[in-house]
Amino acid sequence: xxxxxxxxxxxxxxxxxxxxxxxxxxxxxxxxxxxxxxxxxxxxxxxxxxxxxxxxxxxxxxxxxxxxxxxxxxxxxxxxxxxxxxxxxxxxxxxxxxxxxxxxxxxxxxxxxxxxxxxxxxxxxxxxxxxxxxxxxxxxxxxxxxxxxxxxxxxxxxxxxxxxxxxxxxxxxxxxxxxxxxxxxxxxxxxxxxxxxxxxxxxxxxxxxxxxxxxxxxxxxxxxxxxxxxxxxxxxxxxxxxxxxxxxxxxxxxxxxxxxxxxxxxxxxxxxxxxxxxxxxxxxxxxxxxxxxxxxxxxxxxxxxxxxxxxxxxxxxxxxxxxxxxxxxxxxxxxxxxxxxxxxxxxxxxxxxxxxxxxxxxxxxxxxxxxxxxxxxx
Numbered sequence: 449x450x451x452x453x454x455x456x457x458x459x460x461x462x463x464x465x466x467x468x469x470x471x472x473x474x475x476x477x478x479x480x481x482x483x484x485x486x487x488x489x490x491x492x493x494x495x496x497x498x499x500x501x502x503x504x505x506x507x508x509x510x511x512x513x514x515x516x517x518x519x520x521x522x523x524x525x526x527x528x529x530x531x532x533x534x535x536x537x538x539x540x541x542x543x544x545x546x547x548x549x550x551x552x553x554x555x556x557x558x559x560x561x562x563x564x565x566x567x568x569x570x571x572x573x574x575x576x577x578x579x580x581x582x583x584x585x586x587x588x589x590x591x592x593x594x595x596x597x598x599x600x601x602x603x604x605x606x607x608x609x610x611x612x613x614x615x616x617x618x619x620x621x622x623x624x625x626x627x628x629x630x631x632x633x634x635x636x637x638x639x640x641x642x643x644x645x646x647x648x649x650x651x652x653x654x655x656x657x658x659x660x661x662x663x664x665x666x667x668x669x670x671x672x673x674x675x676x677x678x679x680x681x682x683x684x685x686x687x688x689x690x691x692x693x694x695x696x697x698x699x700x701x702x703x704x705x706x707x708x709x710x711x712x713x714x715x716x717x718x719x720x721x722x723x724x725x726x727x728x729x730x731x732x733x734x735x736x737x738x739x740x741x742x743x744x745x746x747x748x749x750x751x752x753x754x755x756x757x758x759x760x761x762x763x764x765x766x767x768x769x770x771x772x773x774x775x776x777x778x779x780x781x782x783x784x785x786x787x788x789x790x791x792x793x794x795x796x797x798x799x800x801x802x803x804x805x806x807x808x809x810x811x812x813x814x815x816x817x818x819x820x821x822x823x824x825x826x
Contacts, residue, residue, distance in 0.1 A: 449517070449560050450501045452553035457496040459546040463489035466542050481535045488531050492546075495520050507564075507572035514564055517557050524550065570818060577814040584807045584825075587800055594797045601793060605786045612779050615772050628765040631756040638749050642687040645742060649686055651725040652707070656683050658716040659707050668715065670706045679703050690739065691746035697739060704730045 467489055470482035499516055502509035528550070532543055623632050649656075656679060663669035663676050671679065678699045681689035693699055708730050710716050711723050718726065732738040756762050808825040815823050 449556050452556040453496055453499055455549045456553050457493060459549045460489050460492035460496060463542050463546055464493060466539060478538050481538050484531060485535050485539055488527060492524060495524060507568065507575050510564055510568065514561050521554055521557060573814050573818050577811055580807050580811045584804065584811065587804045587807060591800045591804060594793055594800060598793045598797060601786050601790050605783060608779050608783050612776055615776050619769060619772050622765060622769060626765065627756050627759050627762040631762055634749055634752045634756060638687060638753065641746050641749055645686040645690055648739060648742065651729045654722055655707055655711065655716055655718060655726045659710060662710065662715060669710060675699060675703050687746055690743050691750040697743055701734050704734055
């Protein structure tokens with residue numbers, strides 16, 4: 449094919465040289481046709497020069513070369529059909545020589561195209577197979593690297609998880625000993641006392657709420673601002689309300705007296721059963737001091753909590769615990785970053801493994817097609 453193109457290029461140069469000589473003669477009969485042929489010969493020469501024969505032949509370069517040649521020949525054929533009749537009858541031998549070379553080049557191109565679309569397809573399959581093998585090697589390398597990164601992330605996560613667990617164990621141990629342990633124990637005691645106080649005041653809960661609403665609307669509850677404030681405290685935090693009262697809880701008794709009066713006057717609009725239970729609870733607290741022992745326990749617990757909370761030992765331990773908790777938070781943030789990276793790596797690992805399976809399948813099919821041999825790539 450290259451020889452045919454070189455021959456075509458030489459005959460184009462002959463047309464160019466001979467037409468140039470004729471132009472120099474200034475013959476009125478041939479001058480116009482000589483100029484037309486000269487211009488056409490330059491186009492032919494440039495066109496054949498632009499056809500690049502590949503140094504290294506692959507299916508792709510082969511295909512590109514065949515397409516470029518076809519385009520050049522198609523346009524040249526149009527130019528010949530349009531211009532050679534106009535140049536006739538001059539330069540007949542030169543034109544015939546060019547046409548002979550051009551027809552041989554076209555025949556050569558058809559043979560080349562036929563080879564490309566038939567026999568050379570096996571070579572394309574082989575080239576594709578080599579490309580798949582190269583791609584497989586690249587993908588397997590990527591899979592190994594992803595696996596190594598996954599293992600590294602898993603180890604880092606394991607280290608962080610162990611460190612979090614160790615720190616949490618240390619925190620738990622610290623909370624059970626010394627002043628901080630006593631403070632924690634006192635806190636549990638206060639929770640239990642709070643629940644017990646609520647239970648003892650359970651039948652007064654609804655009446656207290658209605659008395660508070662009565663006071664808020666100024667409808668004759670009889671409560672002073674101090675009593676109203678204490679009433680609110682008994683509703684929200686009965687332990688704190690009872691523990692901060694003077695011994696014998698005089699404020700609560702004053703509130704209960706006014707509550708009893710409001711109930712008897714039916715200002716609270718309570719159901720009979722609720723009013724009866726409230727009256728019983730009021731009598732027990734006012735007449736029998738049923739909350740006195742509870743108050744003593746609450747005051748003692750509150751005192752212990754205050755003393756422990758303000759001790760240097762507890763303050764120092766709480767600082768240490770705060771640092772440990774902050775350290776755990778930092779570790780959890782690092783763990784979150786690693787979780788995100790692990791998800792990304794797992795997704796890429798799965799996708800890459802799937803690509804490898806597809807490439808292996810494609811390679812096996814190509815080998816079967818090209819060699820007629822069934823192979824399994826492991």
